Amino acid sequence: MEMLRVATAGSVDDGKSTLIGRLLYDTKSIFSDQLQAVERTSQQRGDEYTNLALLTDGLRAEREQGITIDVAYRYFATPRRKFIVADTPGHIQYTRNMVTGASTANAALILVDARKGLLEQSRRHAFLASLLRVPHLVLCVNKMDLVDYDEGVFDAIADEFRNFAAKLDVGDLAVIPVSALAGDNIVSRSANMPWYEGASLLHHLEELHIASDRNLIDARFPVQYVIRPFSSDHPDYRGYAGQVAGGILKPGDDVVVLPSGLPSRIAAIETMDGPVAEAFPPMSVTIRLEDDIDISRGDMICRPHNQPTVSQDLEAMVCWMGDEPMRPGGKYAIKHTTRPARTMVKDLRYRLDINTLHRDESAPTLALNEIGRLQLRVTAPLFTDPYRVNRTTGSFILVDESTNATVGAGMVL
Numbered sequence: 001m002e003m004l005r006v007a008t009a010g011s012v013d014d015g016k017s018t019l020i021g022r023l024l025y026d027t028k029s030i031f032s033d034q035l036q037a038v039e040r041t042s043q044q045r046g047d048e049y050t051n052l053a054l055l056t057d058g059l060r061a062e063r064e065q066g067i068t069i070d071v072a073y074r075y076f077a078t079p080r081r082k083f084i085v086a087d088t089p090g091h092i093q094y095t096r097n098m099v100t101g102a103s104t105a106n107a108a109l110i111l112v113d114a115r116k117g118l119l120e121q122s123r124r125h126a127f128l129a130s131l132l133r134v135p136h137l138v139l140c141v142n143k144m145d146l147v148d149y150d151e152g153v154f155d156a157i158a159d160e161f162r163n164f165a166a167k168l169d170v171g172d173l174a175v176i177p178v179s180a181l182a183g184d185n186i187v188s189r190s191a192n193m194p195w196y197e198g199a200s201l202l203h204h205l206e207e208l209h210i211a212s213d214r215n216l217i218d219a220r221f222p223v224q225y226v227i228r229p230f231s232s233d234h235p236d237y238r239g240y241a242g243q244v245a246g247g248i249l250k251p252g253d254d255v256v257v258l259p260s261g262l263p264s265r266i267a268a269i270e271t272m273d274g275p276v277a278e279a280f281p282p283m284s285v286t287i288r289l290e291d292d293i294d295i296s297r298g299d300m301i302c303r304p305h306n307q308p309t310v311s312q313d314l315e316a317m318v319c320w321m322g323d324e325p326m327r328p329g330g331k332y333a334i335k336h337t338t339r340p341a342r343t344m345v346k347d348l349r350y351r352l353d354i355n356t357l358h359r360d361e362s363a364p365t366l367a368l369n370e371i372g373r374l375q376l377r378v379t380a381p382l383f384t385d386p387y388r389v390n391r392t393t394g395s396f397i398l399v400d401e402s403t404n405a406t407v408g409a410g411m412v413l
Helices: 016-026 032-045 060-065 092-102 120-131 151-165 201-207
Strands: 003-010 072-077 082-087 107-113 136-142 172-177 220-222 225-227 239-243 254-258 262-271 284-289 300-302 309-320 331-336 339-353 358-360 371-384 395-400 405-412
Touching: 003 016, 003 092, 003 120, 016 072, 016 082, 016 107, 016 201, 082 092, 092 120, 092 309, 092 405, 107 120, 107 151, 120 136, 120 151, 136 151, 136 201, 151 172, 172 201, 220 239, 309 339, 309 395, 331 371, 371 405
Parallel strands: 003 082, 003 107, 107 136, 136 172
Antiparallel strands: 072 082, 220 300, 225 239, 239 284, 254 262, 254 300, 262 284, 309 371, 309 405, 331 339, 331 395, 339 358, 339 371, 395 405
């Protein structure tokens, strides 16, 4: 069964947590004791209704303030598809959390309060979703029950957002009027909005075509682990385990190993369930080659005439996640696919104002939650593709070696 990763986005109090709670409730994906606990907490808080947002807002500070702070992941399934939903925060000071939740998403649900229309944070999160190359955006105009299900209000917000999205790199956009609190157009079509002729939110997510979102052209296989059993049953076995990051690999394919550049041919591709005829993203497989080549963790198997960029110099957009500001000239550990190295920040080209999309070329540093374009020098060559081409080989993280904390998430340009 196919898996769809979904991230929520939008401004504070637009109803992201309630929407996810409604999806879980209406698809009968929560246990009775969970529902009883939420009902009990709602009564203790004095809520007039069962607050479904409590299904995802589990931190004490989140429940006290009625906001989302950390990214909460929830899982549910329908007969058609499995879902992983990331409930991300709307506050500007938690931009890094939103980036974390959306970085692996197939689709982003951008919520807008029908009473307030598009806010600054709504635009900010739409921009971040496009920057992170989330293939599918769904604008959910929420709280339609509080504007008497007015079609004019919905049309005005939808038109304004489409005009804004035209400036961004958005491949697929859908707009759905919903009420997360009342359940309108969440799982089934609502009788309160007969003027809306589209699908419900769940039906739209079930029908999203995501197979073509993966890069099936550029074969990329970062080696994660070398398997040498040294057993009597497999005395000469040598396999290279990892997750396919791009393209399609088959036995008999000519390949080359980076960084050595040595050629070989795929002898077999194996999984826990036995040999397979082909491997594609995001399959985890073991590849055996016809030749005994010195290959270790961090190397990459690819095609002879379709190779990633091999370089020690990177240009990248980086979302800064560290409490301490980024230091030009600062040294950090960098992790790219399965390949670790160390890097130095050579230059901050500009800091991006994600409200106005203005480039501040005079910015001296990047502070927490800010995004900028950096030039990096790496101690060992990395095998990269532009992030817009491959989200796996085009992304990396920066780590503060003194604290081992992740301080930056980068997208190769």
